[in-house]
Amino acid sequence: MSPTQRTTQRVxxxxxxxxxKRAREAGINFSATLTTxxxxxxxxxxxxxxxxxxxxxxxxxxHNDFSxxxxxx
Numbered sequence: 016m017s018p019t020q021r022t023t024q025r026v027x028x029x030x031x032x033x034x035x036k037r038a039r040e041a042g043i044n045f046s047a048t049l050t051t052x053x054x055x056x057x058x059x060x061x062x063x064x065x066x067x068x069x070x071x072x073x074x075x076x077x078h079n080d081f082s083x084x085x086x087x088x
Contacts (some may be wrong), residue, residue, distance in 0.1 A: 023046075028049070
């Protein structure tokens with residue numbers, strides 16, 4: 016899908032205040048960074064399971080949530 020054909024959706028994420036401050040100071044584009052990270056993680060999981068991105072089941076009940084590694088509760 017070309018960039019001009021992409022559709023986007025607004026979402027809410029929770030991150031540590033210090034990390035948010037540092038990222039903003041560095042001028043990091045959150046949307047682009049998160050998109051890249053999610054695409055990378057989905058490709059990694061697909062390769063581990065021998066599947067394709069289209070066939071990946073990213074149901075939270077079966078896989079760890081992307082942000083689980085950053086949670087402190």
